[in-house]
Amino acid sequence: MISTIRKLAFGALAALAGTALVAPAVQAQEKFKVFLSMSYIGNDWQAEAANMLKALAVHSSMIDKVDLQVQVAGPSAQKQIQQINAMVRAGAKAIIVYPISPTALNGAVKNACEKGVVVVAYDSIITEPCAYNVHIDQKQWGIKSAEWLVGKLGGKGKVVMINGVPGTTVDTLRIEGAKEVFAKNPGIEVVAEANGMWSQAVGRTELSKILATRPWDQIDGIWMQAGCYTANSMQSEAGIADDKLRPCAGEASNGGRIQMLPVGTEVDGANGTYRPMGAPRWSSGSQNFTGALALKLAVAKLEGKEIPALTDVAQNIVTNENIKLCKEGSWAEMKDGCNVFQPAIIPNPGWFASIYSAETPEVGLNAALVGQPED
C-alpha cells in the first residue's frame, strides 16, 4: 500500500518535471519491483551490507529502474521460504537474498525461477542451480589466511583457532582450507579450538577460557575468523608490548585494521586499544558490497544482459605491507588503495572495513554507514 502511495507521489513529481524535460521516457518505463530478503539483522556486517544495497537502489543510475522493498526473515529457514513465496506472489521481478541455509530454500527458489523471477544470493550460498550467487571463495579465505600465518611463524609454532558458527557452510569451508594448510606444515600445532560465532564478544569469552589454562607465552599465533581486534586488545591488557603481539589472521573489522597501522601513525579519535599498534595481521573480509553487487547484477539481468551463475568476488587482502588510512572514505579515495577508516568516523571498532569494490563505484563509506550513495 505504501509503495502505491510512493509510486503515485513519484508519478506526480515526474509529471511536473515532464513539462520541462525527458520525463515521458521515465514514465513509460515500468520500475522493476525488487525485494531483499535478509536473514538476521543483529550484527554490523548485515547492517552495512543492507545499507550499501539500499544506497545503490537510490543512486541516480538506479532510482528510475528499481523499486526496492526490504524484509527480514530472522534465523528461521521456514520463514524465509514463506517470505520468498510471498515475494513472488507480490509480483517481484528480482529477489536478492541473504540465504539462511544454502539448501533449505532450494524449493522456494526453484519455484521463483519458474515464475521468471531473478534470484541472486549474496555472501552465503544457494545451491539451487537456477539461482545466481555472489560471494568470495571461503575455502580460499581459509587457505590464504593460514598460509600467511604459517609463513609469519616460519612454519613452526602453537596456533589457537577461533571459528565461526558450527554447521554453516562458510565456517566449515574456511576451517577445511586452513586445516589443509596446517596439516602440510608438521611444525604447526593447533593447541586449542573454540566457536567464536563470528562475534567479537563471544570471541573474547572463548579466548578467555583458553587463556585460563594456557598463558600467552604458550601461544605463537592466532587464526580467528572474527576478533583479531579483541585478541590484540587482550594481549595489550595482559601487558604484552606492541612489538611482541602474536600474528593474527582474520576478518576485516576497522578496529583490527587500525591496530595494523605502524605505531605513531596519526589518527583521529583513537582510544584504548583502538589505536595504531603495528600489529602483525592478515585481514580480509566477506565483502560487504556483495549485496549491492547482487542488486546490480539482478538489474542487468532484468535489462536483458547475461550474468554469470557464480560471481566469485576477489578478496581484498590487507596486510601490514598495504594497510593505508582513508581520510574521508569516498569510493575514489578507496580506489587509490586506502582500506581503513578514522576511528573518529567509525567509533565502533567491530565495524567492517571491507566495503571497496571496483565494480561498485556508486557506493562508498557513506553508503555503508547511512545508506547514502556517492554522487
Added chain:
Amino acid sequence: MMAYSEDSREIKTSMAMPSLRLGRHRGLITATIAFIVLMFVVSGLSDVPLGYYDISQMATSGATLAIVAMGQTLVILSGGFDLSAAAVVSLVNVVLASMPEPIATSPALMALVGIAIGMAVGAFNGFFIAILRLQAIVVTLSTMFILMGISLLVMDKPGGMIDASLSDLLLGDLVTDWVPMSVALIFALLLFWYWLKRTKLGLAIYAIGGDFDSARSAGISTRLVQFLVYVIAGAFYGLAGVFISAQTGAGDPLVGNPMLLQMFAAVVVGGTLLGGGRGGLTGSVVGAYVLMVIVNILLVLNVSAYFSTVAESTILLLAVLSASLHRKSVLFKNLRQLGGRWAARREGILPSQVLINPKKLVLPKSGKAEETAIPTKADPGYLVRHAETIRYALPAYICFVLVLIATQFVLGNTLLNLNYYNSLIVLSSFLLILALGQGTVILTGGLDLSIPWTIGVCGILLAGMVSGSNVALVYAVPLVLAVGLLIGFLNGFGIVALGLSPIVMTLAMNGILQGVALVYSGGTPDGFAAPLLREFMTARFAGITPVVPFIVCFVVVAILLLGRTAFGRRVYAMGNSERAAELSGIPVKRTTIKVYMLSGFCAALVGILLTGFSGQASLGMGDEYLLPSIAVVVVGGALITGGRGSYVGMVGGVILLTALQTLLAGTIIPSSARSILYGLVILGAIIALRDRKN
C-alpha cells in the same frame, strides 16, 4: 472442527452448563478468527487475489511448524516441556539427506526412518522423565545438545540430497487443484488426535496434565502415560523432519533449531495452557499458521525491517490477549477490583480512609508456661537444618570438582593456578548475576525469556551514553539499571494485570526490545565502554580482576536476599502455591512484579559488565545467555515449576558449566563432540540430583 470439544475433562460439566463449553475453546476460536482476519488482510491488500496455488503453497510452508507444534502440544498437555523437538527435526533432516540408495528412493521407507528416529528420541526422553522422574525441561535440554552434536557428526555443513520422490509425494496434491497433500496430512494427524483423545490414554494425558498427583491417586499409570506421550510426540517431530526434508530437498544440520521458540508461540497462540491440562492440537495448528501468515502481512504492509520483530510480538500479544478477554479473565477481574476501589474511595469507605484501631491479639504472657509447653530441643545442627539445600546443591559442586580434576589432567596448569580461578570467576560473573534474576523468576514458577535483548538494549544504551568517558558512568550506569527495572516492571505488569503467561509476555518483550535496539542503533551500535569499566572487567591487581570481589559480594547479598528476607520467603511461598500464598496474606501481585524487576535489573547489570568486558556493545550480545541462564538454575537443583532451589545451588551450576566450557575450549575436540559431552554432563548432574523418594 471449531466447536469440537478439545477438553475431555469438561464433558460432565458442559452438560450442566452448556455456555461453558464455548468458553473453554475461546483460545482456539480466537486463534481461528485471528487467522481468518489475517488471511483477509493478505488477500485484500495484495494486487492479485489468492488462488488455489497460493493457498496450497502457504499450507505447505507452514506444515513443518504445525506438525512439530502438534507434538509439543501433546507434551505440554501432559504437563511436560520438550526443548529437544527442534533438534529432532534437524537430525531427521540430515540423516535422511545422507541415506543410501535403496532407502532414499522409497518415500515410505524414508518416512519410516524419520518417524523411527523421532520415536527413539522420545523413548530416550521418556525413559529419563517418566521412569527416572527427572525434570522434563533439563532432560530435553540435554537431549537437545546431544542431538545437535549428532546432527553435526552426520553432516558438518549443509548438503546431501533428498530424492525427488519424497518431495513429489508430500508437496503435491492429494486431489489435483482441490486438496494439497500438506493439508491432507495435517487433517489425518488431527483425526488421529481426535481418536486418541477418546481413548483412555487421551483422557489420562489431560488428567496428568491437570493434576499429576490426583491422576496417580485415581489409578492412572502415570509413568506409562508420560512415556507414551514423549514417544508419540517424538513421532510427530520425526514426521516434521521428513516433511521439511521433502520441502527443502537437501540436508542442513541447523535447519530446525530456530523453530524452538516459534513452536511454543504457536502452542500458546492456539490456546493451550502451559503447565498442562487444557488446550488441544487443533489450536496449535491454527497458531502455527497464524505465525506463518504474519510473514505475508509484513510484506503486503511493507513494514520496515527494523520493526518486523515489534510487529510480530504485537500480533502475538494481541492474539493471546484477545483469547483471554472474557468476564472471568484476569484483566477484567483487575478492572473490576480497580473500579471497586475507586467507588469505595469516593464513598470514603476504603480501609485506609476509615479510622480503624486494629486490635492486636495479645497472648497471655507467661514465660514459664511456654517453656513447659515446648520442651527445648538441642540445636539439630547445621547439616540437619540445611539437609535439603545441601542435598540439591551438592551434586553440582561434586561435578565441578570432577571437571577441575579432569581439566588438570587434560590441560594441566589448573588446580594450583590462581589465574585459572580468576578467569573462571570473571567468566562466570555474567551467569552468576543472571542466575539470581532468572532463578528467582523460576522459583515463583515463571520464566523470563526477555533476557537476551534486555542485555542487548542495556549494553547499547550504556556504550552510546558513555562513549569512553569515565565521568559519564556516574549517570549512565544508574540510568541503564533503571531501564532494566522498567523492562522488568513492564513484564511483571503484563503478567499480573493482563493475566498473560510469563512465556508469552517475556517472549513478546524480547521481540519488542530487539526492535528498540535496532531502531536506536540504526543497525550498527556505536560508542564504547569507559576505560574504568573496561579495567573493572579485564585489569589485574595482584592477579585478581576487580570484578571478582564484586561478584563475591553479589553472591553473598543474593544468598541473603533469597534466604533471609521476607521477599525471599514470599518467593518460595508463591512457587509452592500461589493460591496458598495469597490466602496467607502475601501480596502476590506486587511480589511478582518485583521478581521480574529483579530479573530486569540483573540483565541490565550483565549488559553493563559485558560491555565493559568486550569494550563495546553489539546487537546480539545477549543471545548466548538465554538457555544457559535456565540451565544453570536447574542444574543447581531448582525445580522448573517453582518453590524448590537455592542460590547456593545455582552458583554451583554456574561454575560447573563454565568450568566445563573452559575445559572444552582448551582442547581441539570438534564442536559436534563438544555439544554431545555438554549434554551428557547436564544429564549426569540431574541424574545425581534425582529425588529418590518419588
